[in-house]
Amino acid sequence: MININYMSRTPVYEQIIEQIENFVLVGVYKSGDKLPSVRSLSIELSINPNTIQKAYSELDRKGITSSVPGRGSFVSDNALGILKENNRSRLDELMGLLSKLVIAGVSYAEIISCVDDAFKYCTDKAE
Amino acid sequence: MININYMSRTPVYEQIIEQIENFVLVGVYKSGDKLPSVRSLSIELSINPNTIQKAYSELDRKGITSSVPGRGSFVSDNALGILKENNRSRLDELMGLLSKLVIAGVSYAEIISCVDDAFKYCTDKAE
DNA sequence: CTAACTGTAACATGACAAGTAGTACAGTTG
C-alpha cells in the first residue's frame, strides 16, 4: 500500500507521513481507522521500526492520529479538517511553481488544461 | 544579488544554482555574460570557495555555463533553451500540487485566479 | 616578464540528519 522511494531526497519517515496523510485526504483512511502497527509496517516495508515510529509520532504531534500504547494508532476525528487547512496554505507554493512555468514559456492554455484535468480527476472526491 | 537562506533544507550550492538559473531565465544574465568569479562571490556571500565551485561545476555539467580556467565562467549560448526545456517538464509537478489543492477543497475560481496572477506578473518577461 | 586574477583539484575536518540495531519498559487484549 505504502510505497517508498529510496532514491528520493525526502527522508523515508516523511514519505510515510505524506502517504498516510494522502490516504486520509482521499478517504482510504477515515476517522477511527486503525493504522498498521509499527512493527507490522516495518516488516512490510523492510524498514527499521524506529523509522516508522518517527513517522507515527509526528502524525500524532500534528493531531492527524492518536496512538495508544497497547492498542495502536488511530486516525483522529478532525484529521481531515487539519489536513485540508494545511494544504490550503499551499497556494503560495502553487504561485512559485506557476511563475517558473510561465517564465519557461508554458502557455496559458496548457496550464488551464492541467487545472481542468485536476478538477476532473478529483471531482468526486472533493466534497 | 544572490540571497542565501541558511534555514532552508536545500543546500547552499543548490540555492546558488537555482538563483543563477532564474537570472538566466528572467534575462538578468544573457548568453556570453560573465558570472562573478568563484572567489569574489565567496567573499560577497561569506561562503567557502569550494561551495561556490560546486555550484559552478554543476552549472557547467548541465550546459548552462562554460567555465575556463584563467578567464571565468560564462553563460552558454543555449542556456536559455536548456532551462526552458527543463522547466517545461515540471508540468507533472504542477499536476501533483493541483491534486492536493483540489482535494483540500480549494475552489476552481481560486486556482484560476492564481494562474491569472502568475501570467499577469510575468507577462512581459515571458517572450 | 610579473603580478594579479581566473578555474580546478585534493585533502582533512567538523557538523548534522537519517537510518539501523538492539534492548527494555509499559499498556492492552484474548
Next chain:
DNA sequence: CAACTGTACTACTTGTCATGTTACAGTTAG
C-alpha cells in the same frame, strides 16, 4: 499468561554539506 501494541533510550554507521587550507595551471593587464 502470552502475544500483541506504542514508547523510550543509547550506540553506531552512513552520507551529505560546508569549511579550511594548500596547491597547480591558465589568462590577462601592467
